[in-house]
Amino acid sequence: MQIEAMSLMELAPFAAGLIVTGLVAGVLAGLLGVGGGIVIVPVLYQVFTLLGIDEAVRMHLAVGTSLGTIVLTSIRSVRAHAKKGAVDWDLLKSWAAPILIGVTIGTLVAAYVSGDALTGVFATIALLVAANLAFGKESWRLGTALPGKPVQYSVASVIGALSALMGIGGGTFAVSFMTLYGRNPREAVATSSGMGVLIAIPAVVGFVWAGWNDPLLPPFSLGYVNLVGMALIAPLSVLAAPWGAAIAHAISHKALIRAFAFFLAVTSVQMFYRLFAG
Structure with missing residues (x-):
């Protein structure tokens, strides 16, 4: 598919939206350990919609580009x-293999499901x-230490699979899991940012192939x-990520979480509306 040429007046809002997206994603990557993808994917989805990219590949393209x-x-x-x-670092090393297994599974699923399924x-x-961010309590705990290795590895695999399907860095899930078992939130955020590297690199290779x-x-487009x-x-x-990291170590960010x-x-409601209204 070829996109029709656009005037500068038409293109400017898209470029501006992508610039803001990049800055916000970088800050969130450092601040919350979410890798920015959970912001990038829905924004790219909207931009690609406005650009007229076929809906059959729109969500796949948003997820793959986000992972990149x-x-x-x-x-x-x-x-x-x-x-x-x-x-x-010890936790990151021990989770590397199960994360890779999960990413491989998630990427293979994404390669064969429809755009609507991926959006859903x-x-x-x-x-x-x-809902967890809005109503969850920082005091909630399932334990005072991480569970045994079999549970950890199972969770890491699920995190890898879901992250590949959603185009995110895994921090959204990893931070919640670690803090529920008593890990310091700042340490959880820092460690989860490393998981983004483990997830994104093999997932990008998979989306290029798919x-x-x-x-x-x-x-x-490369795949x-x-x-x-x-x-x-x-x-x-990349420019904005250290800003978020600095903020994470300096202030309480409860209001930002909400x-x-x-x-x-x-974003979720809009996606559901587009799915069912279309």
């Missing part, structure tokens, strides 16, 4: 947290995450990874 930006953002974010000594997965999980030579893709979107979002995300939950809820 997360590679750079997560590397910058984990380095910023590591300087503060907050990353649990994102909308459903985003709504659940929003979308290779798809005739519905727009120009400058389901759009290089234009990456070029606009990734540098700004605002982010509201954003996710609205």
Whole structure:
């Protein structure tokens, strides 16, 4: 598919939206350990809709492009947290293999499901995450230490699979899991930023493979990874990630969490509406 040429007046709002998306995603990557993808995916989905990209590949392209930006953002974010000594490297190493298994499964599923199915997965999980962020209590605990290795590895695999399907860095799930078992929230955020690297790199390879030579893709796409979107979002995300990391170590961000939950809820409802109204 070829996108019709657009005037500067038409293109400017899209470029501006991607610039803002990159900055917000970078700050959130450092602040919440979410890798930014849970912001990038819905925004890219809307931008690709306005650009007229076929709905059969629209969500796949948003997820794959998001994962491409997360590679750079997560590397910058984990380095910023590591300087503060907050990353649990032993945990990251022990989770690497199960995360990779989960990512492989998630990518294979994404390669063969429809765009509507992928959108439904994102909308459903985003709504659940929003409810947890809005109504969950920091005091909630399932234990004072992480469970045994079999449980940890199972959870890591699920995190990898869901993250690949949603185009996110895994922090959304990993932070909740670790804090429920007594981990310090800042350490959980720092460690989860490293998981974004483990998830995004193999997932990007999978999405490039899955979308290779798809005739519905727009120009400058490498499989389901759009290089234009990456070029606009990734540098700004990398620039902004340390800002979020600095904020995470300086202030309480409860109000921001609630605002982010509201954003996710609205995004989820919009996606459901588009699914069922279309």
